[in-house]
Amino acid sequence: MPIHERSLVESERVLKKERLVIDGIDVSGDWNLIILPRTVEDYDLDFAKEIMESPDGKTIQQCYQCSYCTASCPVHNYWDDRYNPRHFIYLARLGMVDELQKRVDVMWRCVSCHKCTHRCPKGVLVEDVLKVILRVMYKRGLIGDYPSKKFDQFFTENVLEYGRIEDGELLFGWMEKQGYKIKKDPILRKPIPFFSDIPKWLKDMVSKPIKEGNISFIMLNAKHMLFHPRTKEWNKFKQVLRKVMEEEGALAKGG
Ligand code: SF4
Ligand code: SF4
Numbered sequence: 191m192p193i194h195e196r197s198l199v200e201s202e203r204v205l206k207k208e209r210l211v212i213d214g215i216d217v218s219g220d221w222n223l224i225i226l227p228r229t230v231e232d233y234d235l236d237f238a239k240e241i242m243e244s245p246d247g248k249t250i251q252q253c254y255q256c257s258y259c260t261a262s263c264p265v266h267n268y269w270d271d272r273y274n275p276r277h278f279i280y281l282a283r284l285g286m287v288d289e290l291q292k293r294v295d296v297m298w299r300c301v302s303c304h305k306c307t308h309r310c311p312k313g314v315l316v317e318d319v320l321k322v323i324l325r326v327m328y329k330r331g332l333i334g335d336y337p338s339k340k341f342d343q344f345f346t347e348n349v350l351e352y353g354r355i356e357d358g359e360l361l362f363g364w365m366e367k368q369g370y371k372i373k374k375d376p377i378l379r380k381p382i383p384f385f386s387d388i389p390k391w392l393k394d395m396v397s398k399p400i401k402e403g404n405i406s407f408i409m410l411n412a413k414h415m416l417f418h419p420r421t422k423e424w425n426k427f428k429q430v431l432r433k434v435m436e437e438e439g440a441l442a443k444g445g
Contacts, residue, residue, distance in 0.1 A: 197271050199225055234285040240326050241282055244438075247322035252312040253279050259306035259316045265299050272296045275306050275316050282323045290323070291332055297324060298336035329439055340367075346441060350428055353421030356414060365392070380415055 196204075203226040210222045241247040259275040260266050266273050273296045281289045290297070297320070306316035327333045341364065348360050362381040365388055366372045373385040383396040399407045413419075421427070435441035 198274070198277060200228075203228060230284075230286060232286070232288050234287045237285045237287050237326065237330075238283050241319070241322050244322045244326070246315065246318040247326075249314045250279055250283060250319045250322075253283070253310075253314050254312055255280060256311060258309045258311060259314070262305040262309040264303060264305065265301060269299065270296050273299050275320060278320055278323060279314070279316070282319075287327070287332060290327065294327070294333045294336070298338050325439065343441075346435075350432060352418055353424035353428065354419075356418060358411065358415045359418075361392070362386075362388075378416065 205224040205226065206219065207222050209218050211217070238250075241250055253276075255276060257276045259279075260277070263273070263275055266275070272293060278290065278293070278297065281287075300317060300320055302317060304317055307314070307318075310316055324333070324336065328335075344364055344367065345355075345360065348363065349355060352359070358381065362372050362383075365386075370389075371387040373382045374380060375382060383393065399411075432441065
């Protein structure tokens with residue numbers, strides 16, 4: 191299978207002469223570029239099988255390596271080109287666990303924007319698959335806790351509680367966990383942003399709709415903060431979901 195991204199090829203395997211003329215024909219630069227083959231001996235096909243057997247991971251089989259996901263990924267394009275969803279899928283399917291392990295310092299960086307999944311022409315649930323890859327590696331003791339795990343757990347608990355993403359609860363709850371002093375009203379215990387010790391960007395974000403007089407946005411957010419509209423029958427569904435997630439190792443037991 192061809193490797194399209196040059197950054198993935200070790201520099202010692204790339205042969206290129208800046209100036210080369212053969213039989214009077216100028217083949218300088220990229221015209222004479224050769225990538226030396228490599229031999230891969232360590233495959234762990236049980237690793238790929240475990241991913242495919244997971245409900246979230248089975249669409250990995252549909253990938254045909256077009257790289258739309260990587261081309262769409264903001265982490266790859268604006269942060270670090272070592273974060274490459276197509277490549278992680280490629281390595282996972284071949285069971286090249288050692289190669290994945292070399293990249294664990296960037297593999298947790300997904301920001302869950304779902305652009306990859308949206309753009310994938312083969313219906314691969316890319317973000318879910320990437321999470322399963324990390325989960326299987328974690329279960330096998332191949333990686334430790336990744337830096338964003340605490341936030342992921344907090345996010346999951348928040349969604350499990352309400353059946354939806356509650357932006358205000360999530361944002362201010364997380365800030366509080368990080369040590370920011372969040373001022374709350376004495377009755378409902380809801381955050382009061384302007385009297386809280388929070389970063390400037392957050393104050394600006396909260397004050398923007400007020401400055402712009404965006405009344406409907408303010409009312410909608412205030413309603414959500416005060417009443418937490420819940421998904422119908424959520425409490426029953428929540429118990430089932432929690433049990434499945436605990437069994438899958440995606441949630442700490444009794445959490
Ligand atoms: S966009 Fe889909 S098919 Fe293409 S490389 Fe990514 S996961 Fe595979
Ligand atoms: S969901 Fe993650 S992997 Fe997919 S495009 Fe967004 S940041 Fe990249």
